Every structure is written in C-alpha cells, then in structure tokens.
Amino acid sequence: MMDKVVTSGEKLNNYLSLSKEEKAFFEECERKGNQSLPLHVPLSWLERIEGEDCPLRKQSVPHINEFTSTGEELLDPIGDRRHSPLKGLIHHYDDRVLVLITDRCAMYCRHCFRRHFTGRGGALKESEIDSILDYLEEHKEVHEVIISGGDALMAPYNRLEYLLNGLNDLKRPLVKRVGTRLPLVYPDIISERILNLLGAQKSLWLVMQINHVKELSPAAIGIIQEIRKRGIPMLNQAVLLKGVNDSVEAQINLSYALIEEGIKPYYLFQGDLAKGTSHFRVPLDRALELYEELGKRVSHLALPRFGLDLPGGGGKVNLEASSMVRKDEEYYYFRNGKGQVGRYPREEE
Numbered sequence: 001m002m003d004k005v006v007t008s009g010e011k012l013n014n015y016l017s018l019s020k021e022e023k024a025f026f027e028e029c030e031r032k033g034n035q036s037l038p039l040h041v042p043l044s045w046l047e048r049i050e051g052e053d054c055p056l057r058k059q060s061v062p063h064i065n066e067f068t069s070t071g072e073e074l075l076d077p078i079g080d081r082r083h084s085p086l087k088g089l090i091h092h093y094d095d096r097v098l099v100l101i102t103d104r105c106a107m108y109c110r111h112c113f114r115r116h117f118t119g120r121g122g123a124l125k126e127s128e129i130d131s132i133l134d135y136l137e138e139h140k141e142v143h144e145v146i147i148s149g150g151d152a153l154m155a156p157y158n159r160l161e162y163l164l165n166g167l168n169d170l171k172r173p174l175v176k177r178v179g180t181r182l183p184l185v186y187p188d189i190i191s192e193r194i195l196n197l198l199g200a201q202k203s204l205w206l207v208m209q210i211n212h213v214k215e216l217s218p219a220a221i222g223i224i225q226e227i228r229k230r231g232i233p234m235l236n237q238a239v240l241l242k243g244v245n246d247s248v249e250a251q252i253n254l255s256y257a258l259i260e261e262g263i264k265p266y267y268l269f270q271g272d273l274a275k276g277t278s279h280f281r282v283p284l285d286r287a288l289e290l291y292e293e294l295g296k297r298v299s300h301l302a303l304p305r306f307g308l309d310l311p312g313g314g315g316k317v318n319l320e321a322s323s324m325v326r327k328d329e330e331y332y333y334f335r336n337g338k339g340q341v342g343r344y345p346r347e348e349e
C-alpha cells in the first residue's frame with residue numbers, strides 16, 4: 001500500500017510541481033533536520049488536485065508558513081495534556097472521554113491541531129487499553145466514549161475490535177463515537193470487515209471531518225453508502241479553513257452535499273491556536289459574520305453549530321451570542337458550560 005502514498009517532497013514535486021512556498025517548506029525541514037508533521041498523502045487524493053488553490057492541495061501539501069508561529073499559538077492548543085489521566089485517554093467533560101487509539105492518519109492534514117501528537121508513536125497496546133477500561137469501570141459518570149486519534153480507523157483492526165469488545169463488556173450503556181477521515185482521504189483501504197465491525201455495534205456514531213465538497217469523490221460516496229447500509233448514523237465536524245472553505249457559498253455547498261448523503265452537519269469549528277497553522281485561521285470577526293450569513297441561508301438540518309475550543313483547555317463553547325460575554329480591541333471572551341470565562345484573540349487577516 002505504501003507505494004500508493006507519497007511521503008517525500010521529491011516525490012510530491014513529481015506529481016504536482018510544487019510552488020516556491022511549498023518547496024521552501026521542504027528546504028526548511030532539511031535545514032532544521034525535522035519535520036513538524038509527517039508528509040503522508042494517498043495518490044488517489046493527489047490525483048484529484050486541480051491547481052494551486054485547490055482545497056485538497058491546501059489541506060495536504062505543506063507550506064513554508066507552517067514554520068511561522070504567532071505569540072498566541074500553543075503546542076497543545078486545547079489542553080489535552082492537562083486532562084489526561086492515562087496514556088491515550090482525555091477526560092475533560094464529566095460525561096464523556098476521548099480515547100486516542102492511534103496517532104496514525106491516512107493523510108496528515110496540514111491544519112491538524114493535534115500535530116504535537118499525530119504521526120509520532122503508533123497504536124495503544126492491549127495493556128494500555130485495559131487500563132482505560134479499568135478507568136471506565138470506575139468512572140460510572142461516563143456515558144460517551146469518543147474513539148479518535150489520529151484516525152480511529154487507522155488503528156490495527158484487532159486493536160479497535162479489542163477496545164470495542166472491552167467497552168461492550170462493561171455492561172452499561174456507552175455511546176461510541178468513532179472519529180475518522182478515512183472514507184474521504186483513502187476509501188480504498190476500508191475493508192468490509194471493518195465496516196461490519198462498526199455496523200455490529202449498538203449506539204455507534206461515525207464522525208467525519210469533511211471540509212469541502214470536493215472531498216466527496218465517487219469512491220468516498222461509495223463507502224459512505226456502505227456505512228449507511230449498515231445503519232450507522234454519520235455526523236460531520238468541519239474546520240473553518242482560510243483558502244479552503246471560508247466563504248458562505250463553500251459552506252452552503254458542503255452542507256447541502258452532506259445532508260444529501262445522509263450526514264448531519266454537526267459542528268463547524270473555528271481554527272484552534274495550534275503552532276504553525278495561522279495561515280489557515282479565519283479571523284474570528286469574519287468567521288462570525290460568515291456563520292451568521294450561513295444561518296440565514298440554510299435550514300437547521302443543514303446548519304452545523306459553530307464551535308470553538310477555548311485555548312489551553314478552557315473547553316468547548318458555542319459561538320453564539322449567548323456564550324459570548326464581551327469583546328475588546330484584542331480578544332473575544334466566552335463563557336463555557338462550567339461558567340468559566342476564556343478568551344480567543346481577534347487576529348488580523
């Protein structure tokens with residue numbers, strides 16, 4: 001399978017003819033002897049790229065701006081480490097936990113906010129999953145388990161099965177949410193076996209990240225139909241990305257395409273303050289205007305909630321007037337579900 005994936009700048013240049021800024025990224029990596037986030041792009045995704053402004057290109061091809069970092073940016077922008085009682089487990093909200101079953105993805109998105117973690121280690125071992133299951137046995141307040149990474153479906157099949165079986169053995173209703181981009185970025189490697197495993201689960205939701213309608217290729221739609229046939233409900237969590245989907249038209253097209261495929265637009269997220277991603281962030285002033293306009297143009301079925309993870313682990317807030325406390329010249333201030341106030345900067349374009 002590896003020959004169907006591009007992992008070096010040289011090979012990428014053969015396919016795309018890299019721009020000056022894209023080449024500069026690889027030159028800088030060579031100079032610095034490191035690469036912040038690995039390069040990993042399936043050929044089937046690359047072949048669909050059209051031109052320098054293509055939304056598929058922006059999400060997958062590195063840019064020199066990844067080496068730029070603003071003073072507000074953080075290595076761990078949503079504070080995963082602060083809320084991690086065990087390896088691979090984040091327990092931030094009382095009723096739900098996040099299990100990072102693997103750090104592998106079929107494609108490393110250049111806007112990834114979990115880039116301090118992604119593509120570095122591998123999947124959890126069975127013994128580590130056992131510790132998480134013991135924790136859940138004790139923490140009866142947990143009702144939902146979000147299995148993500150990385151990409152949950154990039155975990156070895158046996159490891160995912162082991163986790164799902166372990167959760168089922170806890171003998172209490174636990175809703176599972178599985179986070180993946182695999183149906184979009186590399187549908188060819190999704191096996192019938194894994195679809196059947198997901199389909200056999202009670203209360204399992206599949207949560208994807210589809211940011212632009214162009215990601216819905218015929219192969220992706222084929223897999224999405226297979227998922228639907230198995231009765232698995234699907235949600236989408238998009239990220240608002242400059243140059244990819246930061247127009248009302250792009251959002252409307254995405255929302256319509258999603259509901260036509262039976263996927264509920266669940267969240268649109270404002271970009272997290274992850275180091276090296278400022279070129280993707282839409283200033284919050286403009287983002288709020290865009291969302292307001294979207295709300296006037298589509299039905300509630302097609303309208304995602306607009307959310308933000310407060311920097312440093314302040315938690316999720318919905319970017320609606322009710323959660324916004326105030327704004328000043330430099331920041332917007334929001335109140336989270338626990339009544340605490342956090343802030344997000346008003347950045348320039």
Ligand code: SF4
Pocket residue numbers: 104105107108109111112113114115118149150151180181
């Ligand atoms: S699939 Fe998710 S975790 Fe993986 S690189 Fe993309 S955004 Fe990051």
